[in-house]
Structures are given as structure tokens and as C-alpha cells.
Amino acid sequence: MKNKNNIRFVQGNEACVEGAIYAGIDFFAGYPITPSTEIAEHLASRLPQKGGKFIQMEDEIASMGAVIGASLTGKKAMTATSGPGFSLKQEALGYACMAEIPCVIANVQRGGPSTGNPTHVSQGDVNQARWGTHGDHAIIALTASNHQDVFKVTVEAFNMAETYRTPVILLLDEVIGHMREKLVIPEQGDIPVVERLRTSVKKGVDYHPYLPREDGRLPMSDFGSEHRYNVTGLFHDMWGFPNNNPQVVSELLRHLVDKIESNVNEISMYKEYWMDDAEYILISYGSSARSAIHMAKNRRSRGVKIGVLELQTLWPFPADMVREKCAGAKAIIVVEMNMGQVVTQVKNAVDNPDNVFLANRVDGELITPSNIKSLLRMIQGKGV
């Protein structure tokens, strides 16, 4: 029998690694932490095979710094972490937002706060992904509920990082990271890969790192090669030098937010299940979406008009899309494993927030289809 080289049976963390390889990752720096460790483990063997570099740094802060430096020199770079490691990366993540440095940060969520519940699942970092670093900013955060999608959103994370010159957070969770299922590696070209946009300014000619082209994009120059320029976490002008002129400050901040928020439709990825005539809508993401889909499929077979809207882009939150999809629904149940993070966004988005309910679980176990069914029965007035 022919060896099926493109079919794997792997953990979600390995699917993420294969996605990163497909997207053209050159560099990884990280510090191992459960449940994200397998991402580092597999990249440690996969990256050198393709001439890339893997560094285990002394901690998560240094790892984030190394990733930013590598990206500036023209490499596609990522790091992976969990729990407290994600907290440690926040300051440098803000630096990457401010200096507009493409990079990917995978956060395989575990129970928190603090060291919390390392080997168990949670989705408690959704708001941290949005607002973990200080100051007004915009961010992109993607997630997925199965390995084929983990692969795909990982490629998209690298693509969006390059397109928008921004850090992109890959918000996975322990269940997806650790469970094993089939992954079919797509052929090269099946998923488009966005390469680094480099400046056409010749060597020796003045290069402005923060002077946008007509289409708003900022071509980069590999740091340390042809052009000399400054990079700073301070508000800066088009040369990259610190500047606190009110107009410069205002324009830069608006640019940082607008480049992401005004592209919410391009960035928004989602999947729909039985949504056409759905009276009841489950909104979920990551591993809890698996329970939601399972439950909805089961109820459909019993005649309940129920559908699932699975979000793959959590930030920028696709409020308009959610409002449109949910118009006319009798009830909307947000299924997530936290005290209610995406549910707040959904309530803000829909026309009738009173119809929005939270089905959650915060004990470290994956929310079950019957947990969700109980809430649906309550809403339907059927008792539990």
C-alpha cells in the first residue's frame, strides 16, 4: 500500500505546527508550558529540517522579544504558550502592536487565573487576548475546533500577521491541543500563503518604515540589511523616531486601530451548521463548539430547529455578522468555558440581548452536549 504521507493522526498542537510549516515559519522562540508544550516540541524537530531556527529561551518574556527581533529581520516567527506564560508576553505583545511587527502567538488555553489548572481545559483568555496588553489597540485572535481547521487558521494567522503588520493570537485550548484526530495536509497552493511585503526602496536611498503606500500597507525592510531605521515602543513618526506631537500621536493610534477594525469582514472567519431555518442558535468556538455541534445535530434529528454559528475569528469581534445571523432567533445560547466573555460581545451585537443566554462550564472539564441541552430545555420551558 502506498504510504499516505499527507495523512496524519496527530494532536491539535501538531496540526498547529504543520500549519505553521505550511505558512513558511522560519523561527520559533518559546518556553515550554502545558498544554502548549507539543508545539515547541514538534517545531524543535521540524524547523531545523527546513533550515529554520528553534530557540528555547530562558522565559516567556525573552521568547516574545526574540520573536519580535526575528520578524524584524524578515523571518516569519511565532511563539507558543499557555496560562501564566501568556500573561508574561503581554508587554512585548504591545510593543509588537505599536511597532507593527508581524508575529504569531499561540495560546493553548488552560484553567486560570495564575498557575490555575495546567492540564485541564478553559477558554478564560478570550478577553485577555483582546485587552491583555495596555493601551488602546486592536488585535486579531483566531481559534478552531478541529485539527483541519487548526491547520487552516494557523496559516491564516501568519497571513494576517503579514497583511496587517500585527501580532496575531492563535487562541487554542487544552482539549483541541491534546486530542488526536486525522489531519490531511493540503497540497502547496491549496491555501494561499502571504509573503512578507518588502520595500522597493533601493539600498542607500532613504527608507521610511512607517510611511504607508497608497493602499495603506507598510512595506518592510529586513532589519540589519539594506536600510538603517529606528524601531520603538514610543509613539513615532514615519522614520520610526519617538514623537509626541499630538497630531502624530493621534494619527498613529487611529491607524493602529483602524487597520484592523475597518477590515473586520476580511478578517472574520466562521462556520455555520443548520443555520438556515434555525429558531435556536448556539454560538461557540474552539473545543466547546464540538459539544454545541454534537448537541445541535442530535436535537435536529428530533425536529428542533437549532443551528450553530461557530466563530473562528474572536477579535476583531464580527458584531455585524453575528447580528445578521441572529436576527429573528427565538433564543441564542453562547457556549463557552469561562464566566461569560464572548456572551458579552454577543449581547452587545444582537438586537435583543434579553434572548442571549450563557451555557458555560468552568470546572476544567469539557462542556458536554447534555449540559447545553439542559439549558435549552429551561429556555423552552420544558424543565431540566
Place this chain on the structure above:
Amino acid sequence: MERSRLVFSGSGGQGVITAAIILAKAAAIFENKNAIQSQSYGAAARGGSTRSDIIIDDSELYFPKVIQPNILVSLTQESYNKFSPIIRPGGLLLVDSKYVTIGKKVDAKHIALPMFNTIMEKIGKPIVFNICMLGTLIGISELIKPESIIRVLETTIPEDFMEMNEKALELGLEMGKKERY
């Protein structure tokens, strides 16, 4: 096929998680079924109760955990005591007769076989105990083809160990076939 929900349980080091991965991988890659494997994470690398869940089906799988297994394998008394109450009524309970004494019977087919002793007698190496268990399980249930297990082993273990593993699988198959019901 009917959806198969399995729980493999035992003690850290017995290879129950490895066996679960091999089974699920064989079903997913070589029999083109949908399969999911997951496991409970804890400090059970040496000793302590370990559990791995496997679901195999022709249709799409979503919820990845097993709540009520229709097949439960327990290789230690502790794991048997812990997990036997969750078995699906009418299911199959397979235990190793050296390590497990069956207590209060549950509504399931109980099969206790000397898998460990057979391995020690015929091969003399405890590391293939888990492969013998897989053989026994497949012998009883015909869940997947034994050749699919061999194919996975060929891609994951060193060549020098293949013969020993194939023999362990065969010993299990023989024991299991006699218990078909």
C-alpha cells in the same frame, strides 16, 4: 458501523495510552474511519490511574470524550473499580485476570483473560502487554482489522521490535477469538 466508544484504563507505564493511540490511528488512517483519541493528563507516567478515550465511527465525530463506554478495558484493580460503573448497559468489559478481580457485576459482558501471564510465558517481555491487549480486544470485537494495527506499528516502532509485537498481537487475537459472542 455502530459508534464505538472505548475507555482504556490502567496504570502509568502499562501502555494503555499508547495502545489507544495505535488503535485510533489504525482506524483513522488505514480503515478510513473517523477516530478521536484523548486522555486524562496527570502525573501518572509511573503508577497512578490513567485513562484514554477513543471514539470510532463512520460518521463525523464532534464531542471527543467518552461518557459511557460500550467497551471498557481495565488493566488494574484500581482502574476497574473506578471505571466499571460508567460502562454502557450491554457493553463489553475486558480485564486482565492477573491484575483484576471482578467484584460486583455490572450490566455488561465480562471477560477476564490472562493477557499479562501469556505474554510473560510466551515472550517474556512486559512491554508488549498492551499490544496483546489490543489483539485480544480485536479478536473479541472485530473492531478493526489486525493488519491495520500492524501497519501502524510498522510506521512507529523500530524494526527490531516488530516480530515481538506481531507475536503479542497474534497471541491476543487467539485468546480473543475464543471469546466472541
